[in-house]
Amino acid sequence: MRLRETATLFVIRSLHKWLGLILGLQVLLWAGSGAFMALLDSSAVSGEAAILPVAQIPAPAAPLPLASVAERVGAPILRLQLKPLFDTYVYEATTPDAVVLLDAVNGRRIVIDAAKARALAVARYSGDAPVRSVRRIAQPTPETRDAPLPVWRVEFADKDRSTLLVSEANGEVVGVRTDTWRLWDIAWMLHIMDYGQRQTFNHPLVVTAAAAATWLALTGLILLIRSFRR
Incomplete structure (x- = not known):
């Protein structure tokens, strides 16, 4: 034993x-x-110091009527929101296939391309460093794994390489990345x-x-x- x-x-x-x-x-x-x-x-880590709150601007006195919004969207609207986007108000219409942005006054469709994403990121950035690069990200990466893709990755030339992720769908800043976060x-x-x-x-x-x-x-x-x- x-x-x-x-x-x-x-x-x-x-x-x-x-x-x-x-x-x-x-x-x-x-x-x-x-x-x-x-x-x-x-x-x-969160990068909250690199980003400003959404600017509070006056809502339009006579926004586009809802019937005109529905006509311009041209698809069933599952959700409709009137919200500020940089220096103007927009209608954000969620359809079964996509998100459509319309200027809340004239009904013009707004597309979040590289130039628009750059302008939106600069408006929310709290520093004064210039933009180093703007890239469209459609596939998940370590930096964008929690963001709804595709997004525009706007990196600034500051010491912490602050990067704002701008949604291609609705123009919102959906993430902030810095070297501390990395x-x-x-x-x-x-x-x-x-x-x-x-x-x-x-x-x-x-x-x-x-x-x-x-x-x-x-x-x-x-x-x-x-x-x-x-």
């Missing part, structure tokens, strides 16, 4: 040692990335072990690593108790 117990402890000790070597780096990454994210200023995102990726989309911690790799770390802790506790008994 004692021989069997000794053999079991030997197996546990060997597995504990080798698994500890394998998991040691990941445990360090978990601890280091968690500490790094906790130390970062949350407001700097550092946080790398730490987040390492912490949740999602090296692709960086969105979920419910995937097999992290579940397996967490289960192995739990087993490592339990076997370490068993070996510790056994050493005290000796």
Whole structure:
């Protein structure tokens, strides 16, 4: 009986040692990335300092009648909203196939192209740095994974590489990215072990690593108790 117990402890000790070597780096990454994210200023991560609130402008005294809006949209309207967009008011009409923007006064259709996205981003940007680049993003990237695509990525030439994501559908700023956010995102990726989309911690790799770390802790506790008994 004692021989069997000794053999079991030997197996546990060997597995504990080798698994500890394998998991040691990941445990360090978990601890280091968690500490790094906790130390970062949350407001700097969110980029809230780089963006101004939506400008409050007077609503038009005589907006386009709803019948004219429906006629110009030319499709069933599921949702209709009158809202400010930079220096004017627009109707945002959601149809089964798309979102249509109309000038609330003259009914002219508004398209969010590169020039318009640039103007909208500059209007919301709180700094004075010039625009470095404007790019249309139609496929998910680490920066745009939470944004409704497609978006216009408008990057400014400031020290934090502030980037505003402007929706191509309705012209709204749907995200702000900075170098502080990018550092946080790398730490987040390492912490949740999602090296692709960086969105979920419910995937097999992290579940397996967490289960192995739990087993490592339990076997370490068993070996510790056994050493005290000796």
